[in-house]
Amino acid sequence: MADVDNLVLEHLRHIRGAVDGLRDDMREVKQRIGNLESQYASLSNRLDRMDLRIERIEHRLDLTEA
Numbered sequence: 001m002a003d004v005d006n007l008v009l010e011h012l013r014h015i016r017g018a019v020d021g022l023r024d025d026m027r028e029v030k031q032r033i034g035n036l037e038s039q040y041a042s043l044s045n046r047l048d049r050m051d052l053r054i055e056r057i058e059h060r061l062d063l064t065e066a
Contacts, residue, residue, distance in 0.1 A: 058064045 055064070
C-alpha cells in the first residue's frame with residue numbers, strides 16, 4: 001500500500017509542477033496581450049487624430065464634397 005501511496009504522491013507532484021508551469025505561461029501570455037492591447041489603443045488613437053487632421057486639410061483645400 002505504501003508503494004501505491006508513493007506513486008500517487010509522485011503523480012500529484014508532477015501534476016502540481018505542470019500546473020505551476022502553466023500558471024507561469026498564462027501570466028506571461030496575459031502580460032503580452034496587455035501590451036498588445038495598449039499598443040493597439042495607442043495606434044488607434046493616433047490614427048483617429050490623423051484622420052481629423054486630414055479632414056481639416058481637405059476642408060482648407062476645398063477637396064471635400066459638400
